Amino acid sequence: MATGFYKVPKAVNEAVKSYASGTQERKDLLDTYKKMYNEQVDIPFYIGGKEYRTGKTIDIHPPHDHKHTVGKYHTAEKEHLELAITEAIKARKKWAATSWEHRAAIFLKAAELLAGPFRNKMNAATMIAQSKNVMQAEIDAACELIDFFRFNVEFMTEIYNNQPQSSPGIWNRMEYRPLEGFVYAITPFNFTSIAGNLPAAPALMGNVVIWKPARSQVYSANVIMEIFKAAGLPDGVINMVTGNSSMITDVILNNAEFSGVHFTGSTPVFNSFWETIGKNMNNYKSYPRIVGETGGKDFIWAHPSANAQEIATAISRGAFEYQGQKCSAASRAYLPKSLWGAIKKAVLKDVNSFKMGSPEDTSNFINAVIDDRAFTKLSGYIDQAKKDADAEIIVGGGYDDSVGYFIEPTIIVTTNPQYKTMCTELFGPIITIFIYEDDQWEEILDVLDNTSEYALTGAIFSGDRYVIDIATDKLENAAGNFYINDKPTGAVVGQQPFGGARGSGTNDKAGSVWNLLRWVSNRTIKETFVPPTDYRYPFLEE
Numbered sequence: 001m002a003t004g005f006y007k008v009p010k011a012v013n014e015a016v017k018s019y020a021s022g023t024q025e026r027k028d029l030l031d032t033y034k035k036m037y038n039e040q041v042d043i044p045f046y047i048g049g050k051e052y053r054t055g056k057t058i059d060i061h062p063p064h065d066h067k068h069t070v071g072k073y074h075t076a077e078k079e080h081l082e083l084a085i086t087e088a089i090k091a092r093k094k095w096a097a098t099s100w101e102h103r104a105a106i107f108l109k110a111a112e113l114l115a116g117p118f119r120n121k122m123n124a125a126t127m128i129a130q131s132k133n134v135m136q137a138e139i140d141a142a143c144e145l146i147d148f149f150r151f152n153v154e155f156m157t158e159i160y161n162n163q164p165q166s167s168p169g170i171w172n173r174m175e176y177r178p179l180e181g182f183v184y185a186i187t188p189f190n191f192t193s194i195a196g197n198l199p200a201a202p203a204l205m206g207n208v209v210i211w212k213p214a215r216s217q218v219y220s221a222n223v224i225m226e227i228f229k230a231a232g233l234p235d236g237v238i239n240m241v242t243g244n245s246s247m248i249t250d251v252i253l254n255n256a257e258f259s260g261v262h263f264t265g266s267t268p269v270f271n272s273f274w275e276t277i278g279k280n281m282n283n284y285k286s287y288p289r290i291v292g293e294t295g296g297k298d299f300i301w302a303h304p305s306a307n308a309q310e311i312a313t314a315i316s317r318g319a320f321e322y323q324g325q326k327c328s329a330a331s332r333a334y335l336p337k338s339l340w341g342a343i344k345k346a347v348l349k350d351v352n353s354f355k356m357g358s359p360e361d362t363s364n365f366i367n368a369v370i371d372d373r374a375f376t377k378l379s380g381y382i383d384q385a386k387k388d389a390d391a392e393i394i395v396g397g398g399y400d401d402s403v404g405y406f407i408e409p410t411i412i413v414t415t416n417p418q419y420k421t422m423c424t425e426l427f428g429p430i431i432t433i434f435i436y437e438d439d440q441w442e443e444i445l446d447v448l449d450n451t452s453e454y455a456l457t458g459a460i461f462s463g464d465r466y467v468i469d470i471a472t473d474k475l476e477n478a479a480g481n482f483y484i485n486d487k488p489t490g491a492v493v494g495q496q497p498f499g500g501a502r503g504s505g506t507n508d509k510a511g512s513v514w515n516l517l518r519w520v521s522n523r524t525i526k527e528t529f530v531p532p533t534d535y536r537y538p539f540l541e542e
């Protein structure tokens with residue numbers, strides 16, 4: 001029981017290590033990578049703290065070397081899901097009653113374990129399974145997840161501190177109860193940090209969770225489970241299940257104790273969840289919380305007053321880091337004719353200098369896309385662009401899956417602002433650019449706003465403050481994360497709370513008070529110290 005109003009350590013963003021040539025940190029990480037690459041892991045799923053191995057396994061292959069195997073994971077059956085629900089509900093009573101400082105301490109410890117003894121293992125796992133280069137692994141799997149753990153603890157105390165007014169003789173209190181039931185966390189392949197945060201955030205607020213990671217992220221998800229265990233998270237609080245996503249989701253969304261979903265992934269999958277939840281509404285104990293951060297068609301727009309070199313760098317990094325597999329990646333750009341020559345020259349110089357290959361070779365800026373499905377889809381769009389009269393590939397356009405799923409960073413220039421790849425989320429290293437006449441800069445903002453169903457991230461570039469003002473206003477609903485003179489990727493926890501609206505999700509801003517508020521169900525308590533003993537108003541005579 002808390003016997004003080006404790007202050008939690010001030011959250012600070014984890015410093016990004018450089019892994020520069022000749023450093024010990026680089027040597028240690030690459031040694032860990034090599035060791036793990038040559039081992040075979042046998043990954044169970046976890047229910048109530050126990051490890052389950054069904055023998056029904058799926059092999060794990062690095063995307064950049066898909067004939068190589070680094071292990072396998074076991075898949076759950078329907079009865080395991082039912083058991084996971086039972087175990088989660090069993091764990092709920094004790095966990096929900098655990099004092100907040102103990103919940104905080106577990107996740108603060110998880111942050112320190114990840115910052116220290118687990119850092120190399122987590123980064124190496126993300127490099128191997130998700131084909132991230134050293135820097136992309138470090139900013140995601142280490143720094144962003146550490147930040148989620150630390151900042152969420154601080155945000156939790158901000159929420160708990162938010163208390164109503166009281167009046168003489170009365171004490172009003174707000175109790176931030178966890179949801180009644182269990183939360184389903186379902187996570188994407190592309191960010192290890194999101195995979196860790198989606199189960200951790202509801203758990204921090206006192207909820208019990210069933211977590212299903214994406215199949216291509218199970219390898220690094222298993223390291224997250226190791227950290228939770230090492231941090232002292234009690235059995236049954238976070239249960240990680242792996243296997244057929246439709247079956248798992250079906251069992252969970254049909255259970256009366258289902259109290260919320262914490263999803264990040266594609267828009268169609270989230271929409272299907274919403275539909276199923278709607279159909280099952282009468283079966284649940286409470287209205288479930290539905291939180292989903294989904295797809296994007298993120299933009300860069302530049303005004304003739306902008307700096308061409310800055311735009312070129314924003315494209316090189318914003319569209320191609322991690323092979324464009326960030327929900328925030330720039331995938332369409334609207335550029336003025338007067339700047340296009342200079343931007344094109346600078347961006348082609350960058351792209352032609354990119355090296356592509358395994359993350360083990362740290363000179364590779366580009367690695368593989370996640371799997372054969374992504375490879376087939378992306379190469380299909382490239383082939384189509386090669387045929388279409390209103391599209392021209394000015395760099396890239398090659399692909400090769402003989403060793404790994406490699407797609408060259410590709411720039412398509414189109415004369416049609418509604419060209420397919422200006423509208424559809426591709427989720428790969430392809431950006432499509434529309435060049436507009438300089439005097440059309442204002443009307444092109446309307447085209448941009450009306451082109452895609454999404455509204456996740458977007459960047460505007462201009463040297464003219466009045467233009468910045470107009471564009472910010474016109475694009476008010478076009479992006480949940482809006483950047484002025486910067487690329488549209490790289491949101492940092494505690495600095496740029498992340499999420500979008502329209503088809504990009506419920507915009508509950510991962511790693512913020514607004515997200516954590518979704519995982520509590522408030523109870524207002526009014527306590528009266530000297531209750532009245534007579535029903536009559538003072539002015540009523542006897």
Ligand SMILES: NC(=O)c1ccc[n+]([C@@H]2O[C@H](COP(=O)([O-])OP(=O)(O)OC[C@H]3O[C@@H](n4cnc5c(N)ncnc54)[C@H](O)[C@@H]3O)[C@@H](O)[C@H]2O)c1
Pocket residue numbers: 186187188189190191194212213214215245246249264265266267269270293294295296326327328425427456498499500504505
């Ligand atoms: N807005 C954000 O914050 C954000 C962040 C990261 C990724 N994303 C989005 O995620 C997508 C890429 O990730 P992904 O390929 O892993 O997404 P995905 O939608 O394919 O998968 C997400 C999760 O849903 C599961 N899933 C897939 N199909 C399912 C089905 N029919 N029934 C039940 N579960 C199912 C997957 O196994 C995975 O765990 C992109 O659209 C990207 O924009 C969004």
Ligand SMILES: N[C@@H](CCC=O)C(=O)O
Pocket residue numbers: 190191325326327328488489490491492498
């Ligand atoms: N923090 C990340 C989130 C990306 C989602 O896939 C960014 O802003 O790039």
